[in-house]
Amino acid sequence: MELTAQDSKRIKEIELEIFKVFIDITKKLEVKYYIIEGSLLGAVRHKGFIPWDDDIDVGLPRKDYERFISEAQKYLPDYYFLQTYETDPEYPLNFAKIRDSRTTYIETLMNNKRMNHGVFFDIFPLDFYPENEKEQNVLDKKVTIYSKRIRDTLNVPQPTSFKSKVFSLIARLLAKDTQTACRKKDDIYTSLSSSDLMGNMSSAYKRRAVVPLDWYGEGVELEFEGLKVNAPVEYDKFLTQIYGDYMQFPPPEKRKSHHFTDVIDFDNPYIKYIK
Template identity: 35%
Template sequence: MTTYNVDAFPEIKDVQRVELEILMKVARLCEERGFTYFIESGSALGAVRHGGFIPWDDDIDIGMPRQDYEKFLEIAQEELGENYFVQTRKTDPKAPFSFAKVRKNGTTFLEWNKRNIKMHHGIYIDVFPYDGLPIDGLDEHIDKCLKLNKIQFKKYIPDRVGIPHKGFKWKLGAIARRMQHYLLKMYPESLLEGKIEKEYMRHEIKPNEHGFCTCFSFVDRIIFPNEMLFPPQKIMFEGEEFYAPAKLEEYLTLMYGDYMQLPSVEDRVGHRPVEVSVTEELVTH
């Protein structure tokens, strides 16, 4: 029997039901339009280790090659309809992300470190773009992209991730984060967005050729061989079929090491929202 952290919020099963609904809608749209997608990170891990959600996980992650990601964003809002909101920096300017979220309207999932940001806070799934990497100048390119990503997060999110701790070290880190936030507020938004777009999208992914790609929304320097991700394979997740990375065991080992080993009980937590509300109606058709 698996033991879960007692801090897990009681609505987590309801949140997961809504997230699965969103994933099914997005996956259906991608397959109808021929867009490549795959569940990734904790969602891919959950599919293998738990047959679906990691029990304490409160979001779903999917990835797309940049080309399909951009095409998806062009049509997703109209195709998904009024029950959902496709959140990007363009559709919700206060959103502090370098990737997209698809949120369910009429719901709330308010995370502590984003509680004061005036943006859509509905229950969501994350949609990450994956970008190609150059053969020459690889380290320099990754360093520049990760630096831009950190600047963006610190500019738009004033607080550290997670519920505040009482310890002095945590408080000191929180003060430093606040100082960085206020200093970076002076960095022109248009300049930052332009640099991010130019640098991230410089190199195209060619899925059927040898090469490498990564998701610059990650903080870690994780590089994926193209053949590890493409072409995606089908896997069961909560009783439904979705696409996952091509070499899933290799992918999970790269991401997590011994991925079948459960974390300690105190680490079995998700985003720990401060406010959650779920509508009664689930759209399944």
């Protein structure tokens, strides 16, 4: 199901309202956040959303992230839910979302999950990453088995080869459910106490999203849809590493949202659609 222009506009409005609340809570908790990846690109190139995208992505250094997810819910309105794999056991991801529980936004990828499916705002932990390539490879391989366990529960085409089936069996033996798999992934992600590299381990850009720690720094203020937001101090280097010539627009055929949805309803809560 493709989003209509009106759907996209309404999603952006809801996300911006969540963003305002999020920023207010980070100030109360004195935790640092950065706008990252596609949202950072939007802030620099468009001073807001990328026109054909409807995401807001922020990242917090792990210690700040942990404080936020442990304390933020008490500052949120009742209709906002801070979703993690701990607060919503069928939620299968290693980053948090703030969901507007008054709405419905069921992604095809997770349409089989009995969890909160409201319109959301993404919050990523930023973790230290090994500086040595061999250690990077070891960490990535450790994570793979638990990522496989999670993928096997999603509504996506699954490989049918014998090797893949054996891999799935091993994954099930190591993690009984997605919540366990997420915990084990986080144990791996947080195994380093320091490094000169830091990144979003859940990023679709993988190692391109890992950058020198000082690229984040204290941050610099940018505009995002009229809001003043915190961005990595070396945002030009950050964006160049991920996107190359990031001021160049992609060809028209690639200017599409990467979200695929089954149900969008801004007037009714997701619980109406949970089977």
